Amino acid sequence: METIKTDLLVIGAGSGGLSVVAGAAQMGADVVLLERHKMGGDCLNYGCVPSKALIKAGKVAHQMRNAAQFGIAAVEPKVDYAAVKDHVHDVIASIAPHDSVERFEGFGARVIQEEGRFVSEDTVETASFRITARRIVIATGSTAFVPPIPGLDQVPYLTNESLWDLRELPEHLLVIGGGPIGMEMAQAHRRLGSQVTVIEGAKALGKDDPELAAIALERLRGEGLVIEEDALAKEIRGAAGAIEVETEDGRVFKGSHILVAVGRKANTEALDLDKAGIKTTGTGVKVDDHLKTTNKRVYAIGDAAGGLQFTHVAGYHAGVVVQSALFGLPAKAKTSHIPWATYIEPELAQVGLTEAQAKKKHGPKLEVVRFHYDGNDRAQAERHTTGLIKVMVAGGKPVGASIVGHQAGEHINFWAFALANGLKMKAITSMVSPYPTYGELNKRAAGAYFSPRLFESTAVKRIVGFVQRYIP
Numbered sequence: 001m002e003t004i005k006t007d008l009l010v011i012g013a014g015s016g017g018l019s020v021v022a023g024a025a026q027m028g029a030d031v032v033l034l035e036r037h038k039m040g041g042d043c044l045n046y047g048c049v050p051s052k053a054l055i056k057a058g059k060v061a062h063q064m065r066n067a068a069q070f071g072i073a074a075v076e077p078k079v080d081y082a083a084v085k086d087h088v089h090d091v092i093a094s095i096a097p098h099d100s101v102e103r104f105e106g107f108g109a110r111v112i113q114e115e116g117r118f119v120s121e122d123t124v125e126t127a128s129f130r131i132t133a134r135r136i137v138i139a140t141g142s143t144a145f146v147p148p149i150p151g152l153d154q155v156p157y158l159t160n161e162s163l164w165d166l167r168e169l170p171e172h173l174l175v176i177g178g179g180p181i182g183m184e185m186a187q188a189h190r191r192l193g194s195q196v197t198v199i200e201g202a203k204a205l206g207k208d209d210p211e212l213a214a215i216a217l218e219r220l221r222g223e224g225l226v227i228e229e230d231a232l233a234k235e236i237r238g239a240a241g242a243i244e245v246e247t248e249d250g251r252v253f254k255g256s257h258i259l260v261a262v263g264r265k266a267n268t269e270a271l272d273l274d275k276a277g278i279k280t281t282g283t284g285v286k287v288d289d290h291l292k293t294t295n296k297r298v299y300a301i302g303d304a305a306g307g308l309q310f311t312h313v314a315g316y317h318a319g320v321v322v323q324s325a326l327f328g329l330p331a332k333a334k335t336s337h338i339p340w341a342t343y344i345e346p347e348l349a350q351v352g353l354t355e356a357q358a359k360k361k362h363g364p365k366l367e368v369v370r371f372h373y374d375g376n377d378r379a380q381a382e383r384h385t386t387g388l389i390k391v392m393v394a395g396g397k398p399v400g401a402s403i404v405g406h407q408a409g410e411h412i413n414f415w416a417f418a419l420a421n422g423l424k425m426k427a428i429t430s431m432v433s434p435y436p437t438y439g440e441l442n443k444r445a446a447g448a449y450f451s452p453r454l455f456e457s458t459a460v461k462r463i464v465g466f467v468q469r470y471i472p
């Protein structure tokens with residue numbers, strides 16, 4: 001067994017681990033990276049990338065079916081599901097070099113493709129190496145949580161890992177869980193030609209603002225998706241091709257395939273965390289505001305840290321850790337400016353506080369401004385008129401924004417920038433947006449904040465009247 005001594009050891013080559021390594025190695029630290037499976041982790045191989053590629057295929061099919069509104073003959077697309085999966089794998093392959101061993105070795109890191117586990121507070125062993133490091137980063141990500149529903153282990157079920165290898169279009173896909181994974185995959189499969197039933201134990205898209213989620217759900221149901229809420233899966237029966245799910249209240253749903261999307265489980269079991277004095281919580285590794293674990297030499301980031309589980313959060317965590325581990329700065333990880341988006345159509349996006357959270361925090365000081373997509377000329381021209389932007393404002397500053405509608409995930413960037421920099425609503429109205437863009441929605445939402453102050457103010461009317469009397 002070879003012994004290595006290093007400045008920084010990173011366990012896991014997903015979104016979080018790779019960002020730490022890229023930063024630290026290029027800034028001159030001696031870095032070792034461990035990866036037990038595929039470079040790029042979940043996002044590249046089993047998560048964001050394949051799901052967005054599949055969603056795009058679904059969108060193309062949907063546009064073909066709905067072309068008549070633009071004066072173009074609608075056609076029922078012939079979907080070759082295996083070819084769609086080829087497209088998905090091709091997209092993964094085109095991004096893979098960016099996350100490759102070669103690229104990271106080019107930055108000066110040593111990449112070892114083996115599983116790591118702690119043997120003491122500062123040492124990790126793999127099959128062939130014993131690595132002692134001044135600082136260690138746990139970036140081991142998460143895996144689909146498979147709940148102990150009786151019968152589930154008796155049927156062939158899909159998760160976000162196995163879905164990409166399925167080559168035949170499911171005739172009727174049962175999706176357990178109406179969170180982002182469930183809803184994105186449900187709509188994509190519906191558009192590609194499957195019957196789809198989502199079986200959700202509480203409320204579908206339950207982490208988002210209910211007013212906006214309801215707008216999205218109505219559209220999804222309009223496309224023929226069956227979305228059953230308050231339907232907690234209790235028992236699963238059947239065999240490949242003929243599966244039944246029974247819910248707690250006795251409803252029974254039948255389908256040909258089943259996708260389990262009921263949340264994630266942090267990858268911690270293989271790490272022997274107790275050997276390093278590292279504690280866990282119910283959702284992942286226990287960390288403080290600086291992302292330090294209960295062992296002060298060791299950080300945990302991304303999905304393994306059990307908080308918000310997004311690629312951009314893992315990347316943000318990496319920046320915090322690089323500042324702390326390399327420069328000794330007291331960097332803290334915040335959540336108040338973290339956006340997220342769910343890539344159903346219409347998209348659903350959020351940053352900062354939802355309306356309910358903002359009401360709780362700011363009480364009567366809160367103002368909520370709204371602007372609907374149908375008031376935007378570009379949305380009218382392109383027939384994307386279903387949508388709403390809602391901005392929560394307190395003390396003249398946005399404290400949250402929620403968007404449902406075409407490209408909501410793109411538009412939330414604007415509010416993420418405003419919140420991250422503490423901008424006032426005034427700063428937003430001083431911007432000129434090109435016409436006709438969807439981006440004007442943001443400015444119109446800010447305009448909705450100032451309109452009553454300008455147009456319903458007797459003081460403003462008095463000043464205008466006075467000035468008009470005296471100017472030539």
Ligand SMILES: Cc1cc2nc3c(=O)[nH]c(=O)nc-3n(C[C@H](O)[C@H](O)[C@H](O)COP(=O)(O)OP(=O)(O)OC[C@H]3O[C@@H](n4cnc5c(N)ncnc54)[C@H](O)[C@@H]3O)c2cc1C
Pocket residue numbers: 011012013014015016017034035036037038039040041042043044046047048049051114115116117139140141142160181267270271301302303304309310311312313314343
């Ligand atoms: C279907 C799906 C769609 C998603 N879509 C989006 C999206 O659109 N946008 C978004 O922001 N997020 C999305 N996510 C979430 C996103 O994929 C994760 O938040 C992100 O991958 C977390 O990055 P990470 O670095 O923490 O972990 P991961 O990417 O999971 O990487 C962890 C790596 O650690 C390795 N590892 C684990 N244990 C060990 C060990 N002991 N030794 C060595 N290596 C180890 C694993 O093999 C893995 O490669 C999606 C997730 C799924 C499942």
Ligand SMILES: NC(=O)c1ccc[n+]([C@@H]2O[C@H](COP(=O)([O-])OP(=O)(O)OC[C@H]3O[C@@H](n4cnc5c(N)ncnc54)[C@H](O)[C@@H]3O)[C@@H](O)[C@H]2O)c1
Pocket residue numbers: 147149176177178179180181182184199200201202203204205206207231232233234261262263264308309310340341342343
């Ligand atoms: N667009 C994106 O950024 C994106 C896309 C996909 C995933 N993700 C990330 O991955 C994480 C995991 O996604 P997810 O959708 O698996 O989890 P989730 O926790 O967001 O949603 C799971 C849903 O399953 C339901 N559920 C749990 N047990 C059930 C049961 N027995 N029967 C029926 N319903 C049940 C829950 O009520 C919940 O609504 C997300 O929180 C997100 O961080 C992000």
